[in-house]
Amino acid sequence: MFEAIATDRNARVGKLYLPYGIVNTPVFMPVGTQATVKGMSSEELKEIGAEIILANTYHIFLRPGIDVIKSAGGLHRFMNWDRPILTDSGGFQVMSLSKIRKITEEGVSFQSHISGERLFLSPETVIEINQDIGIDIIMPLDHCIPYPSSYEETLQAMERTLRWAERSKKYKEYHPSGSKLFGIIQGGTFPDLRRQSALRTVSMEFDGYAIGGLSVGEPQQIMYENLEVVMNILPKDKPRYFMGLGDPINLLEGIERGVDMFDCVFPTRIGRKGAAFTHSGRINLRSAKYSIDFTPIDNECDCYVCKNYSRAYIRHLIKSKETLGMRLVTYHNLYFLLKLMKEAHLAIIQQRFSDFKERFKNRYLQNKRGKG
Amino acid sequence: MFEAIATDRNARVGKLYLPYGIVNTPVFMPVGTQATVKGMSSEELKEIGAEIILANTYHIFLRPGIDVIKSAGGLHRFMNWDRPILTDSGGFQVMSLSKIRKITEEGVSFQSHISGERLFLSPETVIEINQDIGIDIIMPLDHCIPYPSSYEETLQAMERTLRWAERSKKYKEYHPSGSKLFGIIQGGTFPDLRRQSALRTVSMEFDGYAIGGLSVGEPQQIMYENLEVVMNILPKDKPRYFMGLGDPINLLEGIERGVDMFDCVFPTRIGRKGAAFTHSGRINLRSAKYSIDFTPIDNECDCYVCKNYSRAYIRHLIKSKETLGMRLVTYHNLYFLLKLMKEAHLAIIQQRFSDFKERFKNRYLQNKRGKG
Numbered sequence: 039m040f041e042a043i044a045t046d047r048n049a050r051v052g053k054l055y056l057p058y059g060i061v062n063t064p065v066f067m068p069v070g071t072q073a074t075v076k077g078m079s080s081e082e083l084k085e086i087g088a089e090i091i092l093a094n095t096y097h098i099f100l101r102p103g104i105d106v107i108k109s110a111g112g113l114h115r116f117m118n119w120d121r122p123i124l125t126d127s128g129g130f131q132v133m134s135l136s137k138i139r140k141i142t143e144e145g146v147s148f149q150s151h152i153s154g155e156r157l158f159l160s161p162e163t164v165i166e167i168n169q170d171i172g173i174d175i176i177m178p179l180d181h182c183i184p185y186p187s188s189y190e191e192t193l194q195a196m197e198r199t200l201r202w203a204e205r206s207k208k209y210k211e212y213h214p215s216g217s218k219l220f221g222i223i224q225g226g227t228f229p230d231l232r233r234q235s236a237l238r239t240v241s242m243e244f245d246g247y248a249i250g251g252l253s254v255g256e257p258q259q260i261m262y263e264n265l266e267v268v269m270n271i272l273p274k275d276k277p278r279y280f281m282g283l284g285d286p287i288n289l290l291e292g293i294e295r296g297v298d299m300f301d302c303v304f305p306t307r308i309g310r311k312g313a314a315f316t317h318s319g320r321i322n323l324r325s326a327k328y329s330i331d332f333t334p335i336d337n338e339c340d341c342y343v344c345k346n347y348s349r350a351y352i353r354h355l356i357k358s359k360e361t362l363g364m365r366l367v368t369y370h371n372l373y374f375l376l377k378l379m380k381e382a383h384l385a386i387i388q389q390r391f392s393d394f395k396e397r398f399k400n401r402y403l404q405n406k407r408g409k410g
Numbered sequence: 411m412f413e414a415i416a417t418d419r420n421a422r423v424g425k426l427y428l429p430y431g432i433v434n435t436p437v438f439m440p441v442g443t444q445a446t447v448k449g450m451s452s453e454e455l456k457e458i459g460a461e462i463i464l465a466n467t468y469h470i471f472l473r474p475g476i477d478v479i480k481s482a483g484g485l486h487r488f489m490n491w492d493r494p495i496l497t498d499s500g501g502f503q504v505m506s507l508s509k510i511r512k513i514t515e516e517g518v519s520f521q522s523h524i525s526g527e528r529l530f531l532s533p534e535t536v537i538e539i540n541q542d543i544g545i546d547i548i549m550p551l552d553h554c555i556p557y558p559s560s561y562e563e564t565l566q567a568m569e570r571t572l573r574w575a576e577r578s579k580k581y582k583e584y585h586p587s588g589s590k591l592f593g594i595i596q597g598g599t600f601p602d603l604r605r606q607s608a609l610r611t612v613s614m615e616f617d618g619y620a621i622g623g624l625s626v627g628e629p630q631q632i633m634y635e636n637l638e639v640v641m642n643i644l645p646k647d648k649p650r651y652f653m654g655l656g657d658p659i660n661l662l663e664g665i666e667r668g669v670d671m672f673d674c675v676f677p678t679r680i681g682r683k684g685a686a687f688t689h690s691g692r693i694n695l696r697s698a699k700y701s702i703d704f705t706p707i708d709n710e711c712d713c714y715v716c717k718n719y720s721r722a723y724i725r726h727l728i729k730s731k732e733t734l735g736m737r738l739v740t741y742h743n744l745y746f747l748l749k750l751m752k753e754a755h756l757a758i759i760q761q762r763f764s765d766f767k768e769r770f771k772n773r774y775l776q777n778k779r780g781k782g
Contacts, residue, residue: 074727076732076733079734079738102722116720329478332483342453347490354473357474360446362446362451366451
């Protein structure tokens with residue numbers, strides 16, 4: 039399923055072979071929680087070069103419901119997206135969205151935050167649902183905990199995640215399909231738990247490995263420390279996915295440590311509020327200083343937004359709560375990250391990734407330093 | 411500025427020659443109140459064949475302000491739209507949006523519904539502002555009144571509108587520009603006032619004539635009666651614009667009576683709520699009956715939305731409050747009206763407009779009748 043094409047120290051360029059197509063890594067996956075990447079059409083996602091997107095089992099399970107998507111002939115057809123889709127299991131959403139929830143060894147029962155209905159997800163139903171709707175990469179149900187959590191809580195959640203991973207794997211063996219199944223490494227911010235979780239998850243032999251439960255509020259140094267513990271254990275012939283990372287610098291740091299896949303709502307969420315990535319750092323277009331700035335969001339960007347629209351116009355749209363404003367910044371931010379991934383590919387192939395990262399980082403952080 | 415190419419009884423096909431290009435009539439103008447057609451990019455507007463759009467003097471005067479648009483090099487450059495723009499004067503918005511307003515002979519003073527600031531618009535400033543930002547067709551400031559209004563109130567508002575029209579014309583003569591200036595016919599629902607208003611406005615010799623103050627809640631029969639009174643007076647060599655009409659049947663009825671131009675927020679506003687035009691009538695995609703309907707909004711439509719997305723998916727998006735849903739229905743509704751205008755062109759040229767209108771109307775209203 040995965041092939042490494044080139045490496046530069048730990049950074050690597052590879053290919054993922056999936057039912058709906060080939061994905062070039064390192065890859066950033068735009069998040070389409072409710073079967074739509076907020077503000078983007080499928081055609082626009084292709085235009086910016088998205089090769090794989092994310093959807094969320096929890097959300098689509100609640101609305102429109104799996105039956106609707108099955109009737110459509112699967113999620114790809116339902117949302118008019120013919121490239122790969124990865125679904126997050128919903129463990130995180132159960133924790134963060136449903137007010138009433140009960141986690142037992144069997145699975146999670148919770149109240150729909152939409153209909154109030156009582157629902158249940160087990161490791162087995164998560165695989166079943168996702169196979170039914172033709173998902174390319176399935177994330178098994180995991181037990182997510184907030185940051186900070188105690189060692190004991192973290193250990194318990196990790197153990198449960200391991201048991202659920204085992205059940206997910208078994209269910210899939212009895213119900214084979216083209217869908218790929220990843221294992222999720224938990225263990226919070228405790229390096230020894232991370233190590234244990236990684237070793238035991240790897241021993242189950244999944245199609246790929248995800249790092250969950252990081253980038254949830256812990257200091258960056260702790261995040262990287264725990265990431266490195268895990269990366270040293272993960273096998274080189276399988277893809278590695280850091281869940282929930284979307285800041286340009288974080289992506290480059292992740293790539294440098296050997297991560298192949300990323301996702302995050304960050305670029306789309308901040309975009310809707312008018313915050314945009316540029317090569318010289320993040321800017322917020324709501325600021326009065328852009329009111330008569332008729333330059334593009336980023337002078338060096340060649341996306342459709344930067345070719346056609348000015349900061350002043352986008353600021354006007356955002357201030358006026360016009361959806362076109364959110365759309366334009368979302369488009370630019372995703373384009374920016376996807377382009378960054380392409381530049382990272384090239385830098386790895388040309389064995390100059392570390393230099394590329396440093397240059398990008400220096401310029402990106404220059405404004406912050408200027409202010410400091 | 412206007413040339414009639416073909417006529418079929420009162421219906422006509424023509425061309426408007428404007429600073430930013432040629433517009434084929436009959437034309438429906440999508441409304442871009444705040445310098446953006448809600449949910450549509452300029453590229454999409456071109457894609458659906460929009461030749462002219464509307465903006466609103468009142469709204470852009472308040473936000474982002476005329477200075478910002480002037481600095482951008484005009485409204486076309488500000489919003490990245492290189493085809494003609496018509497601006498409504500804002501008389502209607504002053505009436506409907508500002509809580510505190512005072513109408514004197516000099517003009518209207520009102521409180522911004524955004525900043526609370528006290529502002530003033532006179533017939534002269536409306537022309538000045540619009541010329542400053544390079545508008546193709548300017549609507550002069552008029553005194554709008556609600557429906558119903560008494561004969562006396564309607565007469566007073568009509569007289570003031572005529573005096574303001576005179577001042578607008580004079581100001582423009584002293585400050586010539588490529589912008590075209592229309593006269594607005596008022597007179598409420600009183601045919602004799604409509605006649606007077608039309609005769610006296612026409613005698614001032616504007617570049618075109620608009621019918622204002624109709625389609626504001628009066629019965630359809632009264633609307634058409636008053637429209638016909640005016641149409642009999644308007645000169646054949648000038649364009650005729652019915653302000654605020656956007657229902658497919660109304661457009662065809664208007665064309666049959668000799669109207670060349672239309673605008674309305676109707677297709678975009680109902681689109682954001684999930685209501686879509688189809689050849690067999692209007693449907694509301696929020697309805698549960700579309701939840702597993704994987705056909706396009708309109709089987710006979712060849713727009714990008716109907717080619718790529720299903721009713722069930724769009725319903726899911728609208729129910730989930732995802733902006734893509736509003737966008738897709740908006741796109742389809744505008745495409746539908748613009749296509750209808752193209753079909754009307756052809757029918758007029760082929761001298762079968764009346765037949766075309768009847769056929770369209772019968773199918774469009776069939777569901778309604780079925781229910782009744």
